[in-house]
Amino acid sequence: EDKVVQSPLSLVVHEGDTVTLNCSYEVTNFRSLLWYKQEKKAPTFLFMLTSSGIEKKSGRLSSILDKKELSSILNITATQTGDSAIYLCAVVDLYSGGGADGLTFGKGTHLIIQP
Amino acid sequence: GAGVSQSPRYKVAKRGQDVALRCDPISGHVSLFWYQQALGQGPEFLTYFQNEAQLDKSGLPSDRFFAERPEGSVSTLKIQRTQQEDSAVYLCASSRDGTGNSNQPQHFGDGTRLSIL
Numbered sequence: 001e002d003k004v005v006q007s008p009l010s011l012v013v014h015e016g017d018t019v020t021l022n023c024s025y026e027v028t029n030f031r032s033l034l035w036y037k038q039e040k041k042a043p044t045f046l047f048m049l050t051s052s053g054i055e056k057k058s059g060r061l062s063s064i065l066d067k068k069e070l071s072s073i074l075n076i077t078a079t080q081t082g083d084s085a086i087y088l089c090a091v092v093d094l095y096s097g098g099g100a101d102g103l104t105f106g107k108g109t110h111l112i113i114q115p
Numbered sequence: 116g117a118g119v120s121q122s123p124r125y126k127v128a129k130r131g132q133d134v135a136l137r138c139d140p141i142s143g144h145v146s147l148f149w150y151q152q153a154l155g156q157g158p159e160f161l162t163y164f165q166n167e168a169q170l171d172k173s174g175l176p177s178d179r180f181f182a183e184r185p186e187g188s189v190s191t192l193k194i195q196r197t198q199q200e201d202s203a204v205y206l207c208a209s210s211r212d213g214t215g216n217s218n219q220p221q222h223f224g225d226g227t228r229l230s231i232l
Contacts, residue, residue, distance in 0.1 A: 004157070034220060041225040042119070042206070043158070048220050088157055102148060102171065103208075103221060105157030 002027045002093050006106035014114050015081060021074040021109045023089030033072050034103065035063055036088040043088055046074070079113045086110050117141075119224035121207050127230045128197050136192045136227045140209030147190050148221060149182055150206040158206050164190060197231045204228050 150158035
């Protein structure tokens with residue numbers, strides 16, 4: 001059974017700090033890893049990673065995949081209170097549900113940025 | 116529309132009642148997914164449509180759960196004889212491609228929060 005484990009499960013930091021969120025996975029046939037940000041509503045897409053070692057960047061957020069270590073990290077620099085959310089990691093397994101596009105999610109990291 | 120739209124946003128039902136949750140995906144998106152998210156957990160896959168065809172329903176927890184997408188656009192998730200453990204947020208997502216080999220991300224709606232009393 002596919003497994004996605006995120007750590008830490010919760011994190012409280014001060015505005016301006018840099019945070020690193022971790023995601024490790026065990027899947028039968030890995031195709032891609034995705035990061036989503038979930039506030040009180042819809043998970044919003046951040047990054048999709050398919051190749052190892054290539055950093056994806058969007059503003060203060062960046063992410064990288066390590067296929068050898070079966071893991072990914074999401075970095076947020078100069079955090080702001082608006083970054084407070086649950087950050088979800090999900091993987092796509094070629095042979096999992098959803099016509100091989102269904103996502104298997106971790107439990108998420110609940111990030112709180114204090115002013 | 117611009118994004119995935121779900122309705123109602125909140126639904127309260129008594130145990131034993133039937134409920135129907137609606138999802139309006141992004142226009143032109145081939146793939147549509149339903150997920151169930153319990154409190155404090157990540158979303159869990161329920162079922163998948165490619166156009167009007169339900170290609171995978173392996174995640175549906177019981178035969179009380181039924182989903183359809185008759186014209187390949189709007190989808191309805193129906194839960195019959197609801198039970199308290201059905202209380203959760205039901206998320207719908209769509210993606211542009213439907214080949215099963217897609218590199219297109221899924222875009223989520225805001226979900227329907229279902230509470231069974």
